[in-house]
Amino acid sequence: AMHQYLVGQMQYNEQKYPEALLRFSEVSKLITEPSPYLHARVAELSLRTGDLNRALEEISKSLKQDPNNPKTKLLYAGILEGLNRSDEAVPVYESLTKISPPMIEPHILLASLYQRKNELEKSIELLDGLVASFPDEAIVYYYIGRAYEQKRDVPLAEEYYAKAAS
Numbered sequence: 001a002m003h004q005y006l007v008g009q010m011q012y013n014e015q016k017y018p019e020a021l022l023r024f025s026e027v028s029k030l031i032t033e034p035s036p037y038l039h040a041r042v043a044e045l046s047l048r049t050g051d052l053n054r055a056l057e058e059i060s061k062s063l064k065q066d067p068n069n070p071k072t073k074l075l076y077a078g079i080l081e082g083l084n085r086s087d088e089a090v091p092v093y094e095s096l097t098k099i100s101p102p103m104i105e106p107h108i109l110l111a112s113l114y115q116r117k118n119e120l121e122k123s124i125e126l127l128d129g130l131v132a133s134f135p136d137e138a139i140v141y142y143y144i145g146r147a148y149e150q151k152r153d154v155p156l157a158e159e160y161y162a163k164a165a166s
Helices: 002-013 017-030 036-048 052-065 070-082 086-099 104-116 120-133 138-150 154-165
Strands: none
Touching: 002 017, 017 036, 036 052, 036 070, 052 070, 070 086, 070 104, 086 104, 104 120, 104 138, 120 138, 138 154
């Protein structure tokens, strides 16, 4: 199992994702104790190779063993979005914004999801709160600008796009 794991890790590092997926899948069959890390890695690789259903299956196994891992929950929400199950992804992102405030990704992804659902005020409110914590993150200003652009408030959109570019 260790040999397969090491070879899989080398292939992963070389961005040979299909090969790494095969190796990590073999390791998963060989070990006796379930590994949340291994299931999460197989989920990530399944996602990268386009098998979203397997990715969901593997990430669910990982979360069953380690339900409070923020990175795993973030991957889970992304897989749900990839499967067009955005309504299920929203509460996962919302919980991540509360349990892992220093992580910017769940905030941005949730704001983007709100924008796709045309819930622009929710998106702007979330992002405005993020500006206080991450005043130097251009992506926050970009998404605020995008929300204002969707609202057809061009002057405010331009103001935030300018902040993003500076």
